[in-house]
Each structure stands twice: as C-alpha cells, then as structure tokens.
Amino acid sequence: MKExxxxxxxxxxxxxxxxxxxxxxxxxTEYELLHLLRRLIARYGFGHFMIARLPLAEQQRFSERLVxxxxxxxxxxxxxxxETFQSSVLVERLRNTKLPVVGGAELxxxxxxxxxxxxxxxxxAHPEMARHFAVQLHTSSGDPFxxxxxxxxxxxxxxxxxxxxxxxxxxxxxxxxxxxxGSSAREKLSSREIECLRWAAAGKSSDEIAIxxxxxxxxxxxYFKSATRKLDAVNRMQAIARAMRLKLI
Numbered sequence: 145m146k147e148x149x150x151x152x153x154x155x156x157x158x159x160x161x162x163x164x165x166x167x168x169x170x171x172x173t174e175y176e177l178l179h180l181l182r183r184l185i186a187r188y189g190f191g192h193f194m195i196a197r198l199p200l201a202e203q204q205r206f207s208e209r210l211v212x213x214x215x216x217x218x219x220x221x222x223x224x225x226x227e228t229f230q231s232s233v234l235v236e237r238l239r240n241t242k243l244p245v246v247g248g249a250e251l252x253x254x255x256x257x258x259x260x261x262x263x264x265x266x267x268x269a270h271p272e273m274a275r276h277f278a279v280q281l282h283t284s285s286g287d288p289f290x291x292x293x294x295x296x297x298x299x300x301x302x303x304x305x306x307x308x309x310x311x312x313x314x315x316x317x318x319x320x321x322x323x324x325x326g327s328s329a330r331e332k333l334s335s336r337e338i339e340c341l342r343w344a345a346a347g348k349s350s351d352e353i354a355i356x357x358x359x360x361x362x363x364x365x366x367y368f369k370s371a372t373r374k375l376d377a378v379n380r381m382q383a384i385a386r387a388m389r390l391k392l393i
Contacts, residue, residue, distance in 0.1 A: 171318040173376055174212065180315055181212065188308060190295035191272020195319065197389075198238065198280070198288040199230035208388060211289070212319065219270060226263055228254040238280040238290055244309060245278045246299040252276075271296050279309055281316045283323070291316060322376070323389070333392060337371040340364055342393040345384045 171177055181193050194213035196206070206229035207220060229235065234251040245251065249267040267273050277300060278292035291312045300308050333341075336357070343353045350368070354361045368380050375390075377383035387393045 171321065174319075174322050174382070175378060177315065177318050177322065178212065178214075180318070182214070184311060184315065185293055185295070188293065188300070188304075189297040190277070190293040192270075192294040193292065194294075195289060195291045195316070196229075198235060198290055205229070207385075210385065211389065215273075216270065219266070219273070222266055223252065223263075228252065228263070231255055231257075234276070234278055234290070234292070238278060238288075242280070244300075244305060246276065248275055249273070251278070275299065277305075277308070279312055281313060283320050289316065332374045333371060333387075334367075337367045337374070338387070338392055340367040341371055341384055341387045344368070344380065345388065345393055 171180065185191065185193050192214050194215055195211045196209040196213075197211065199209055205224050205227060207224045209229065210220065213220070223229065229252070231254045232252055233247070233255045234245060236255040237245045237251075249264040252267060253263060273294045274296045275298070276292055276294045278290055281289045281291055283289070293308075299305075339357060340353055343356060348356065350361050350364045354364045357364070368383070371387070372378075372380060372383040375383045375386045377386050384393070
C-alpha cells in the first residue's frame with residue numbers, strides 16, 4: 145500500500161511546487177507567458193496547450209478566437225477549415241459547467257452531429273493530441289476563455305486536477321495583464337500599419353498589399369515589423385491575432 149501511494153504523493157508535491165514557482169507579478173509579455181506554459185505542460189506530462197476566446201457567434205472561426213497556442217500550424221488550419229469550434233462538444237460542455245472538461249478527440253467535433261471520423265483521425269495522428277483537459281476562465285470584465293491542455297496522459301484527478309486548475313487561473317491572470325499592456329498599441333499603431341494588418345488578416349500577401357496600397361513590398365515589410373514590435377508580438381501572425389483581439393482590424 146505504501147508503494148502505491150508514493151507516486152501520488154510525489155505528484156502532489158510537484159504540483160504544489162509549480163504553484164509557488166509562478167511569479168505572476170513578474171510576467172509582462174506573451175513571450176514570458178509562453179515559457180511558463182511550456183514549463184507547465186512539461187511538468188504535468190502534456191504535449192500541447194491553447195488558450196482561446198469562447199465563440200460568441202456561429203460565424204467566428206477557431207483562428208479568430210485563438211490567443212496562445214503551440215498547436216502545429218497545419219492542425220490549426222485543418223481545424224479552422226472544419227468550422228466546428230463554435231459548435232463543438234468542448235464549447236457546449238464548458239458553457240454548462242464550472243468544472244474541468246476532459247475527453248478525447250471527440251471534444252473538438254460538432255455537438256449533436258455524427259462524429260467526423262476524418263477530423264478525429266487527423267487529431268489522433270498527433271500523439272500529443274489524443275486526450276484533453278480544458279477549463280473555462282474569465283477576464284475581470286467577464287469575457288469567457290477556454291484553456292486546454294492536450295497529450296497522451298490520463299486525465300488529472302483529485303489534488304492534481306485542482307492544482308492544475310489553479311495554475312491555469314494564475315497563468316490566465318498573467319495573460320490578462322498582457323491585454324492591458326497591449327491596449328496602448330491602439331494609440332501607437334499608424335493608419336498604414338493597421339491597413340497592412342487588415343489586408344494580411346484578409347489573406348493578402350505582402351506583394352498584393354503593396355499593389356493595393358500603392359507602396360513597395362519593402363515598405364509593407366517595414367510596416368509589419370514596426371506593428372509587430374508595437375503589439376509586443378513575436379511574428380506577423382501573432383501581431384494580426386493581437387490586433388484582432390484589440391479590435392484594431
């Protein structure tokens with residue numbers, strides 16, 4: 145009996161350490177938050193994470209709601225193309241409970257419809273996306289988000305589940321702080337930078353944007369670089385996502 149309890153006691157000690165190690169006051173950027181999220185999933189034995197705003201309307205696509213993620217880019221595109229996030233089992237269950245939601249690939253399929261076996265197959269092709277642990281979190285103003293961890297491990301239970309939930313709440317508080325920090329970009333971005341981001345969000349390439357705006361491709365790239373810096377983003381895609389979240393485009 146003693147031997148069977150030791151792994152559980154060790155996990156409890158590790159999760160307690162994880163809580164004490166998160167210094168929320170020191171986190172100011174999404175880059176720092178991404179580092180903490182990678183540590184979190186490594187500690188708990190997950191492979192991937194994502195944080196997204198819960199959809200408010202049927203036409204809102206997954207990519208439009210995604211805030212932070214280490215999902216493979218191809219998987220994001222595939223899931224976005226299925227247009228099932230807004231009507232998924234995951235979203236439906238999160239809206240009806242305050243408790244964590246756990247399950248397999250079926251969570252990402254549309255609720256009340258036959259399981260999309262092709263979609264499930266694609267998800268299961270990624271070993272680290274076989275099982276999911278998700279919670280609903282809210283900003284101080286009440287905006288709903290989903291934080292989901294995915295991997296091949298079994299669902300957390302008991303103290304481990306509770307401590308993992310608390311860790312996600314703390315990390316989400318860090319994320320909300322970056323919202324406040326990034327809001328100053330609303331006044332900093334130039335009209336040209338906003339135009340470039342808007343056209344890029346519509347799927348236009350740098351060359352196409354240059355033709356539309358009547359400027360050189362080099363100038364378009366310069367606008368993207370400055371907009372990315374002002375939005376405290378790590379690349380163009382994240383800059384577009386942040387601009388959408390701030391309702392700049």
